[in-house]
Amino acid sequence: MDILIILIPLAIGLALFFVGLFIWAASKGQYDDLETPAQRILYEENHSGHKKYQGDHRHE
Amino acid sequence: MLQTGDTANYENQEQHKSCVHCQLAASAPLYLKEDLEHSKPFCCYGCMSVFQVLHGQGLEHFYELKEQTGTFKQVAPAQVLDERFEYMDRKEFLDDYTQTTLDGNRVLSLYLDGIHCIACLWLVEKLPDFCEGVLKAQLNMEESVVKVWLSPTAPIAPVAQKLNSFGLTPHPLKVDENADEFKKKEERRELLRIGVAGAAAMNVMLYSISLYSGAPQAYTKIFGIIIALFSLPAITYSAWPFYKAAWGAFQNKKLSLDLPISIALVYGSIRGFTEIMQGGREFYFDTLSVLVFLLLISRYTVKKWGRQGLALNSLSSFLGLRSVLLQNSQTQTWSEVHPDYLKPDNIIKVQSGQTLPVDGILLDSAAQVQTSMMTGEPAPQDKNEGDELLAGFQNSGASLNYKVSATKDQSLLAQLLQEVELQSKSKTFYSTLANKISSRLVLGVLFLAVGVFIYYAFQGAMGEGERRALSLIIITCPCALGLSTPLALSRTLSKAQKRGLILKDENLFERVNQIQNIVLDKTGTLTDGKFGLLSKTSFGVEQSYCDKIVKALEKSSCHPLGKTLYQSLPAEEIGLTDIKETLGKGVSGLYNGHFFEVKNAPERKSQKGVTKLLALYQDRKMIAEYTLGDQLRKEVKPLIKKWQKKGKNFWIISGDSKPGVKKISEDLCLKPNQVFWDKLPKDKAQIVENMSPVIMVGDGANDSLALKKADVAIAVRGSMPLALKTCGIYFIKEGLSPLNELLELSDSAVKLIKRNLRVSLAYNILGSTLAISGYINPLMAAILMPLSSFSVLGATLIGTKQKPEIDEESAWIS
Numbered sequence: 001m002d003i004l005i006i007l008i009p010l011a012i013g014l015a016l017f018f019v020g021l022f023i024w025a026a027s028k029g030q031y032d033d034l035e036t037p038a039q040r041i042l043y044e045e046n047h048s049g050h051k052k053y054q055g056d057h058r059h060e
Numbered sequence: 061m062l063q064t065g066d067t068a069n070y071e072n073q074e075q076h077k078s079c080v081h082c083q084l085a086a087s088a089p090l091y092l093k094e095d096l097e098h099s100k101p102f103c104c105y106g107c108m109s110v111f112q113v114l115h116g117q118g119l120e121h122f123y124e125l126k127e128q129t130g131t132f133k134q135v136a137p138a139q140v141l142d143e144r145f146e147y148m149d150r151k152e153f154l155d156d157y158t159q160t161t162l163d164g165n166r167v168l169s170l171y172l173d174g175i176h177c178i179a180c181l182w183l184v185e186k187l188p189d190f191c192e193g194v195l196k197a198q199l200n201m202e203e204s205v206v207k208v209w210l211s212p213t214a215p216i217a218p219v220a221q222k223l224n225s226f227g228l229t230p231h232p233l234k235v236d237e238n239a240d241e242f243k244k245k246e247e248r249r250e251l252l253r254i255g256v257a258g259a260a261a262m263n264v265m266l267y268s269i270s271l272y273s274g275a276p277q278a279y280t281k282i283f284g285i286i287i288a289l290f291s292l293p294a295i296t297y298s299a300w301p302f303y304k305a306a307w308g309a310f311q312n313k314k315l316s317l318d319l320p321i322s323i324a325l326v327y328g329s330i331r332g333f334t335e336i337m338q339g340g341r342e343f344y345f346d347t348l349s350v351l352v353f354l355l356l357i358s359r360y361t362v363k364k365w366g367r368q369g370l371a372l373n374s375l376s377s378f379l380g381l382r383s384v385l386l387q388n389s390q391t392q393t394w395s396e397v398h399p400d401y402l403k404p405d406n407i408i409k410v411q412s413g414q415t416l417p418v419d420g421i422l423l424d425s426a427a428q429v430q431t432s433m434m435t436g437e438p439a440p441q442d443k444n445e446g447d448e449l450l451a452g453f454q455n456s457g458a459s460l461n462y463k464v465s466a467t468k469d470q471s472l473l474a475q476l477l478q479e480v481e482l483q484s485k486s487k488t489f490y491s492t493l494a495n496k497i498s499s500r501l502v503l504g505v506l507f508l509a510v511g512v513f514i515y516y517a518f519q520g521a522m523g524e525g526e527r528r529a530l531s532l533i534i535i536t537c538p539c540a541l542g543l544s545t546p547l548a549l550s551r552t553l554s555k556a557q558k559r560g561l562i563l564k565d566e567n568l569f570e571r572v573n574q575i576q577n578i579v580l581d582k583t584g585t586l587t588d589g590k591f592g593l594l595s596k597t598s599f600g601v602e603q604s605y606c607d608k609i610v611k612a613l614e615k616s617s618c619h620p621l622g623k624t625l626y627q628s629l630p631a632e633e634i635g636l637t638d639i640k641e642t643l644g645k646g647v648s649g650l651y652n653g654h655f656f657e658v659k660n661a662p663e664r665k666s667q668k669g670v671t672k673l674l675a676l677y678q679d680r681k682m683i684a685e686y687t688l689g690d691q692l693r694k695e696v697k698p699l700i701k702k703w704q705k706k707g708k709n710f711w712i713i714s715g716d717s718k719p720g721v722k723k724i725s726e727d728l729c730l731k732p733n734q735v736f737w738d739k740l741p742k743d744k745a746q747i748v749e750n751m752s753p754v755i756m757v758g759d760g761a762n763d764s765l766a767l768k769k770a771d772v773a774i775a776v777r778g779s780m781p782l783a784l785k786t787c788g789i790y791f792i793k794e795g796l797s798p799l800n801e802l803l804e805l806s807d808s809a810v811k812l813i814k815r816n817l818r819v820s821l822a823y824n825i826l827g828s829t830l831a832i833s834g835y836i837n838p839l840m841a842a843i844l845m846p847l848s849s850f851s852v853l854g855a856t857l858i859g860t861k862q863k864p865e866i867d868e869e870s871a872w873i874s
Contacts, residue, residue, distance in 0.1 A: 004279075008286070011263070011266065012263075012286070015259060015262075015263050015290075018259065019255065019256065019259045022252075022255045022259070023252060023255070023256075026248050026251050026252050026255065027248060027252075029244070029248070031248070031251055032244060032247070032248070033200050033202065035200075035201050035202050036181065036199060036200055036201045036202070039178045039181055039201060040181060040185070042125075042128075042178055
């Protein structure tokens with residue numbers, strides 16, 4: 001059972017890593033609008049002018 | 061220029077065509093001039109003009125996209141306003157409505173009326189390609205709000221104009237950046253809470269299960285500490301909303317559903333910590349973190365599902381008034397201005413058909429206005445120079461000039477609105493069925509839990525008592541009450557919104573279902589408030605000959621009655637010469653050497669009030685008479701019959717005079733004691749008050765007193781801002797068919813809620829029996845409880861399922 005000394009910190013570390021990733025994604029606004037981006041992808045290939053200006057992301 | 065189907069037979073074949081632009085059925089299709097095969101039918105000129113604009117811009121891809129992806133919101137025929145949006149480039153507007161980004165660009169948010177599919181998204185976000193100065197456009201489809209980034213010097217008006225030409229009417233939104241940011245942060249925090257609780261619950265499970273499955277005693281303490289540390293964020297950070305809500309309700313001397321949850325959480329974790337310290341294995345932390353996670357998830361889902369549909373707070377902005385033309389006092393030139401910025405003594409021009417935004421004094425020698433919103437009177441009124449005009453009047457004649465006497469906020473209408481708003485705030489809170497049951501249930505469960513605990517404590521089995529009490533509290537957590545009722549209601553609400561009914565409060569469905577008395581106002585609800593041709597007679601001359609002459613005379617008339625007359629006569633036309641219209645007098649012209657005139661016929665006693673008489677004179681001799689009046693809507697009769705059978709009682713209270721009201725009540729087979737006429741606003745209010753509980757359907761300011769007294773007040777289309785403030789329910793569609801839908805929706809929502817209550821009550825009785833008798837432990841309870849709520853939620857979702865197809869009946873009439 002000595003392996004637990006490695007496994008437990010590993011499991012905890014993994015958990016913390018993913019929680020950290022989730023917190024990062026949520027606070028970056030990845031989940032703000034779940035509908036439009038999903039729709040936008042349907043036509044984006046025909047859409048040239050879209051990447052011209054990325055807007056002003058002040059809140060990050 | 062445009063062709064329409066000309067024979068009746070031909071039109072019948074066309075019945076099943078749907079509009080190329082909005083897909084609604086085009087019953088009398090219109091075609092482009094060059095479209096000789098009639099392959100592209102349109103339902104209205106709005107849709108046709110949008111189609112032409114899109115083709116002119118090389119944006120045909122819009123229709124391909126639409127075909128591929130379908131629509132996701134109910135569509136309405138495109139509406140293209142005749143407006144140039146110049147006011148958007150005035151300094152006051154820019155200061156109020158736009159923000160400046162760090163790199164000096166401007167950002168503007170617009171609510172777009174008419175967003176319904178991916179093709180719209182494509183179109184709107186393509187703005188930078190064909191609008192000079194637009195850097196980026198980003199649409200949020202759920203909210204129908206587009207955010208536009210513009211270079212510092214780019215004008216805004218062309219952008220708004222462009223969107224308008226696509227049939228997407230733009231309404232500028234005043235963005236309170238702080239409130240917006242706050243809302244966004246709150247939403248993210250909610251999501252974070254769920255994520256953290258979920259992660260905590262899963263990891264806690266990992267160690268709990270190894271303990272349950274017999275991990276050696278040596279690991280008990282270290283696992284216990286890991287479990288406690290993992291569940292700490294779940295029971296503090298994630299569960300915070302429960303504590304807050306429970307405490308808030310407690311301070312107001314109310315029992316909320318969050319109270320037992322909070323007690324279970326606090327007590328369970330205190331017991332957990334002491335257990336770890338003492339080296340025991342009964343932690344409860346697994347139970348608690350799973351409970352928090354599942355509860356948060358179900359609440360979040362309910363909120364998400366419920367919010368589909370129109371965001372009600374954006375309503376006030378799109379019911380706003382259109383811009384008017386303001387005269388510059390020095391240069392005498394006209395420019396567009398937003399009604400918000402009008403000041404006393406400004407001189408403004410209001411176009412035909414537009415609503416007057418502010419109070420003022422008429423400068424023209426004569427004008428016609430529709431005052432129905434303020435007075436309820438459907439017939440247009442003549443006004444002369446110097447007469448007072450009120451905000452809310454509609455200009456039904458040619459464009460008129462008037463001098464502003466008070467700013468928008470000080471107009472009589474605005475003051476009335478403020479008063480109504482104050483009064484509606486003080487309305488007593490109506491407690492719903494679910495509210496009543498759940499607070500009793502909470503109290504009962506708490507008493508029972510304490511009883512179980514004390515009983516076992518006296519028996520010397522404290523631990524057992526604790527376990528059973530905790531299981532009891534957790535398993536009876538009345539989620540079906542707390543979650544499924546709001547879900548059923550909010551789903552019904554969004555269903556209603558898609559059908560053109562707007563309800564301020566979802567609890568109104570329950571009220572509507574309970575109340576048996578329905579009071580209707582005559583004009584605007586039973587009749588459309590617009591004049592139609594009721595009858596015609598000719599004296600010694602052939603009727604069709606008279607019709608032809610009248611039709612020719614009224615062809616270019618700008619008098620509302622004249623227009624009505626023109627529209628309701630057969631299509632044949634003849635040419636008259638020397639047609640003259642004298643405002644307020646009538647129209648005249650020459651034909652075959654005879655002098656013809658259409659003007660008001662002398663009034664007769666029997667005709668007073670309800671109807672208007674117009675007569676055709678040949679060389680000053682009356683040869684034909686036309687009676688114009690309010691007509692009963694065709695959907696009214698079957699609707700009243702149907703709901704009378706189901707036990708509802710209908711009443712008519714009208715301010716109009718006896719003959720008209722009586723005729724309508726006879727048509728509808730109402731008993732004489734169910735009909736009131738000649739009622740002043742105060743009398744109406746009195747009758748409604750005595751009848752309580754009652755649903756009142758009305759329009760116009762003259763009903764507003766009575767509407768306020770009614771338990772459920774419903775406003776119909778045409779009574780816009782004022783009624784919207786007074787009433788809990790507002791029909792976007794014209795006529796009474798929305799009432800039918802409202803009654804049906806309420807009926808099914810209440811049935812569903814009652815079914816859910818029965819199921820969850822049965823479940824709770826079973827669960828608490830098992831918990832008290834010790835068959836289930838707290839962890840099982842924590843898993844069983846959310847499972848039961850999910851099954852009830854699932855049943856609710858299926859029960860309120862939306863029909864995907866758009867039926868013709870619910871198509872918006874505009």
